[in-house]
Amino acid sequence: MSDRYRKQPRQREYEDPDETVRPLPRVFVLVVLGMVIWGAVYILGADNLGDASTGDSRTLTALAGAPVGEVNGAQLYAGKCAGCHQATGQGVAGVFPPLAASSWVTGSETRLVQILLHGIQGPIDVNGTVYNGLMPAWSTLSDEELAALATYVRSTWGNAATAVTVETVASERARTASRSTPWQGGAELETVP
Numbered sequence: 001m002s003d004r005y006r007k008q009p010r011q012r013e014y015e016d017p018d019e020t021v022r023p024l025p026r027v028f029v030l031v032v033l034g035m036v037i038w039g040a041v042y043i044l045g046a047d048n049l050g051d052a053s054t055g056d057s058r059t060l061t062a063l064a065g066a067p068v069g070e071v072n073g074a075q076l077y078a079g080k081c082a083g084c085h086q087a088t089g090q091g092v093a094g095v096f097p098p099l100a101a102s103s104w105v106t107g108s109e110t111r112l113v114q115i116l117l118h119g120i121q122g123p124i125d126v127n128g129t130v131y132n133g134l135m136p137a138w139s140t141l142s143d144e145e146l147a148a149l150a151t152y153v154r155s156t157w158g159n160a161a162t163a164v165t166v167e168t169v170a171s172e173r174a175r176t177a178s179r180s181t182p183w184q185g186g187a188e189l190e191t192v193p
């Protein structure tokens, strides 16, 4: 057997493995670097992020930039009121009074706005049933939002009362600006013009 044959098995095998230096592809590095720089510039340049700890308190109306209408009112109602008064406006028997067919809703619009601005704490007769719970105040909502809400509850579930304007809400808010307690039930609300 000659030397030639003895060498053959080694030639068939792969090279022994060894560590090689394989740098990241330059394109990849550039893309990642570009994204990091873009992100930093974006965050530093964004001046409208505000104080994150307060959450996003922009109102629906402000976001939509839309005129007051039934759509906004419906959205607000679903978010702020339906939990108690229910999506059907029927309330919960004995606990949350109905808004459907309630004269507090369809009657005096200034009274309704006052209920929304300051809330109620005390006995109130709604459609023959006396409720004595706590209706929260909604004065943190804007005039536009309260007008949309009032208009919505006055024109839904068979209610057919006139729309409430932003001006009405604004003047009612100004008129009772010094008040800091809820209305003491139906008796006091009766005195509201």
Ligand code: HEC
Pocket: 077, 080, 081, 082, 083, 084, 085, 095, 096, 097, 098, 099, 102, 103, 104, 105, 112, 115, 116, 120, 121, 122, 123, 124, 126, 131, 132, 133, 134, 135, 136, 138, 149, 153, 185
């Ligand atoms: C935490 C539960 C709760 C939420 C949320 C709530 N209400 Fe009320 N609401 C009540 C209670 C309870 C009363 C009755 C108050 C009482 O017994 O003194 C009431 C009374 C009322 C009344 C007068 C009585 C009637 O039924 O007509 C109106 C009008 C009203 N709420 C509208 C609203 C609107 C509009 C919203 C949303 C902005 C809302 N409420 C959100 C609990 C709530």
